[in-house]
Amino acid sequence: xxxxxxxxxxxxxxxxxxxxxxxxxxxxxxxxxxxxxxxxxxxxxxxxxxxxxxxxxxxxxxxxxxxxxxxxxxxxxxxxxxxxxxxxxxxxxxxxxxxxxxxxxxxxxxxxxxxxxxxxxxxxxxxxxxxxxxxxxxxxxxxxxxxxxxxxxxxxxxxxxxxxxxxxxxxxxxxxxxxxxxxxxxxxxxxxxxxxxxxxxxxxxxxxxxxxxxxxxxxxxxxxxxxxxxxxxxxxxxxxxxxxxxxxxxxxxxxxxxxxxxxxxxxxxxxxxxxxxxxxxxxxxxxxxxxxxxxxxxxxxxxxxxxxxxxxxxxxxxxxxxxxxxxxxxxxxxxxxxxxxxxxxxxxxxxxxxxxxxxxx
Amino acid sequence: xxxxxxxxxxxxxxxxxxxxxxxxxxxxxxxxxxxxxxxxxxxxxxxxxxxxxxxxxxxxxxxxxxxxxxxxxxxxxxxxxxxxxxx
Numbered sequence: 119x120x121x122x123x124x125x126x127x128x129x130x131x132x133x134x135x136x137x138x139x140x141x142x143x144x145x146x147x148x149x150x151x152x153x154x155x156x157x158x159x160x161x162x163x164x165x166x167x168x169x170x171x172x173x174x175x176x177x178x179x180x181x182x183x184x185x186x187x188x189x190x191x192x193x194x195x196x197x198x199x200x201x202x203x204x205x206x207x208x209x210x211x212x213x214x215x216x217x218x219x220x221x222x223x224x225x226x227x228x229x230x231x232x233x234x235x236x237x238x239x240x241x242x243x244x245x246x247x248x249x250x251x252x253x254x255x256x257x258x259x260x261x262x263x264x265x266x267x268x269x270x271x272x273x274x275x276x277x278x279x280x281x282x283x284x285x286x287x288x289x290x291x292x293x294x295x296x297x298x299x300x301x302x303x304x305x306x307x308x309x310x311x312x313x314x315x316x317x318x319x320x321x322x323x324x325x326x327x328x329x330x331x332x333x334x335x336x337x338x339x340x341x342x343x344x345x346x347x348x349x350x351x352x353x354x355x356x357x358x359x360x361x362x363x364x365x366x367x368x369x370x371x372x373x374x375x376x377x378x379x380x381x382x383x384x385x386x387x388x389x390x391x392x393x394x395x396x397x398x399x400x401x402x403x404x405x406x407x408x409x410x411x412x413x414x415x416x417x418x419x420x421x422x423x424x425x426x427x428x429x430x431x432x433x434x435x436x437x438x439x440x441x442x443x444x445x446x447x448x449x450x451x452x453x454x455x456x457x458x459x460x461x462x463x464x465x466x467x468x469x470x471x472x473x474x475x476x477x478x479x
Numbered sequence: 480x481x482x483x484x485x486x487x488x489x490x491x492x493x494x495x496x497x498x499x500x501x502x503x504x505x506x507x508x509x510x511x512x513x514x515x516x517x518x519x520x521x522x523x524x525x526x527x528x529x530x531x532x533x534x535x536x537x538x539x540x541x542x543x544x545x546x547x548x549x550x551x552x553x554x555x556x557x558x559x560x561x562x563x564x565x566x
Contacts, residue, residue: 365508
């Protein structure tokens with residue numbers, strides 16, 4: 119009897135520190151629940167302490183990647199080596215900082231036989247934080263003014279430029295802090311520069327509540343599926359510790375406009391503030407699934423599985439109707455790691471638990 | 480008597496609320512949840528149907544032992560809170 123063909127999916131972002139977890143583990147969990155043993159999941163990490171790499175129920179094998187600042191060639195060479203061992207069908211990158219390289223590498227990865235489903239470099243660049251007002255003007259979506267700054271002196275002189283406190287200070291990829299004075303602004307500036315580099319971005323503060331939408335877009339301007347969420351509890355870094363699904367046509371409409379304006383392809387997360395009048399203001403677009411994406415499986419709208427299907431040229435699966443009122447609560451849990459597993463990742467850069475059986479394909 | 484349109488939140492907004500017999504209330508658009516007592520739940524259920532404040536007061540008077548003036552005052556106060564919370 120012939121074995122059923124299996125799908126091998128490589129997923130990055132297996133870091134899972136409770137304060138700011140990467141999305142990779144949640145994506146792997148969605149894929150496992152959608153495909154069961156029919157998917158072989160290859161976890162890719164940048165740190166041997168990324169916990170997802172050790173969770174055998176979600177990652178059949180794990181490999182270390184070189185940091186994105188090592189350059190595209192190093193990354194592609196490393197992925198080629200992993201591909202030779204794993205025969206990867208689909209790669210789902212889950213970290214903002216690696217997306218530019220992954221997008222640039224997509225044609226070479228495709229030539230190797232590794233499929234991706236990502237936006238092009240232009241679309242990726244058009245949703246960077248400093249270009250959101252320009253994008254929103256095109257899409258007809260409200261957006262607070264954003265200003266790149268290269269000196270903490272801005273926080274002393276900003277009132278003369280029409281800025282006021284509070285305002286939001288952001289890093290180019292991660293981090294956002296609400297500051298209420300020049301002193302707080304300068305402190306945030308130095309802290310963000312130390313961690314993420316320049317430029318730092320100042321964004322006008324929008325009073326309201328934050329709402330998030332994650333979706334998958336087809337590259338032709340259509341949002342194929344979405345899940346909307348309101349955070350109910352936050353970590354100290356402002357990440358969701360608990361949340362609940364919502365449904366608001368206004369939020370979905372704004373996301374559809376943005377997807378169309380960008381010609382977006384692949385997963386994304388849209389972060390918006392809803393003001394007292396119910397108007398949505400775009401805060402960020404993340405070019406990947408969010409760490410709360412397991413909620414999509416929880417409401418019958420498994421977006422990572424949807425992505426896998428369309429990336430491989432299959433019809434988009436039907437999604438359940440939106441189900442507002444489904445909650446998630448995150449928790450931290452320890453996993454026991456044999457020292458030998460840690461040693462393998464440190465010394466070999468690879469940890470394989472379930473080798474690909476002979477004759478599976 | 481006050482006109483319902485000027486006192487209560489938009490009927491469409493109240494209509495979207497999911498009401499549980501326990502008094503747990505969930506707004507599927509904002510994601511907020513609330514808890515109300517039996518009187519509040521009764522008011523919300525009344526407001527989910529097309530009805531005026533006079534009918535609300537009359538319905539509550541038939542169910543709770545209080546006079547119409549007190550009920551109307553309490554309903555208007557509750558409506559103020561609703562308008563602030565549910566948008």
